[in-house]
Amino acid sequence: GAVVSQHPSWVICKSGTSVKIECRSLDFQATTMFWYRQFPKQSLMLMATSNEGSKATYEQGVEKDKFLINHASLTLSTLTVTSAHPEDSSFYICSAVGQDKSYGYTFGSGTRLTVV
Amino acid sequence: KNEVEQSPQNLTAQEGEFITINCSYSVGISALHWLQQHPGGGIVSLFMLSSGKKKHGRLIATINIQEKHSSLHITASHPRDSAVYICAVGAGANSKLTFGKGITLSVRP
Numbered sequence: 001g002a003v004v005s006q007h008p009s010w011v012i013c014k015s016g017t018s019v020k021i022e023c024r025s026l027d028f029q030a031t032t033m034f035w036y037r038q039f040p041k042q043s044l045m046l047m048a049t050s051n052e053g054s055k056a057t058y059e060q061g062v063e064k065d066k067f068l069i070n071h072a073s074l075t076l077s078t079l080t081v082t083s084a085h086p087e088d089s090s091f092y093i094c095s096a097v098g099q100d101k102s103y104g105y106t107f108g109s110g111t112r113l114t115v116v
Numbered sequence: 117k118n119e120v121e122q123s124p125q126n127l128t129a130q131e132g133e134f135i136t137i138n139c140s141y142s143v144g145i146s147a148l149h150w151l152q153q154h155p156g157g158g159i160v161s162l163f164m165l166s167s168g169k170k171k172h173g174r175l176i177a178t179i180n181i182q183e184k185h186s187s188l189h190i191t192a193s194h195p196r197d198s199a200v201y202i203c204a205v206g207a208g209a210n211s212k213l214t215f216g217k218g219i220t221l222s223v224r225p
Contacts, residue, residue, distance in 0.1 A: 104164035
């Protein structure tokens with residue numbers, strides 16, 4: 001079945017640094033990638049939607065200059081948290097929709113970001 | 117009122133029990149998804165439904181479009197079924213999903 005590989009699975013970084021999270025679709029072409037964040041005991045919150053070759057569409061309240069999303073190819077999308085602050089500490093997860101839309105959404109395994 | 121409501125909020129069961137988790141939604145959808153999230157955080161897509169019923173192993177998912185309601189059933193529950201079960205709905209292919217808050221299921225041995 002469809003697999004999305006997300007790396008890293010966890011990362012600790014210092015305040016002010018940037019962190020890049022990658023999601024790769026391994027056996028299908030992801031036409032759309034969704035990026036979510038999840039706080040403890042909370043549900044997933046959509047941050048942005050990216051389509052291959054296009055600029056990402058950000059949800060209200062999400063700073064596009066802080067959370068940079070690149071979807072340059074059909075198999076790779078990246079989320080870069082720039083100038084990270086402790087309040088950015090969260091669980092980030094991607095989900096992809098392939099060209100065969102009947103398959104549904106495939107989720108990455110998530111990245112636990114801790115900013116110290 | 118949330119667009120996607122799940123019940124019960126938390127559920128504890130004894131191994132072997134039949135479990136039902138419910139989901140109601142208030143928006144028009146093209147598909148409903150049942151997702152499983154384990155303590156490590158990774159999410160697995162269990163089912164995508166637009167009508168009727170689907171079965172996979174011990175899991176059965178049903179949806180009633182007219183009543184805007186779906187159920188996830190787990191037969192012969194096992195401790196490894198302990199996880200958060202999330203219902204999500206989408207309005208169309210490639211559309212963003214609206215998530216329920218999830219239900220935490222604990223199955224005791």
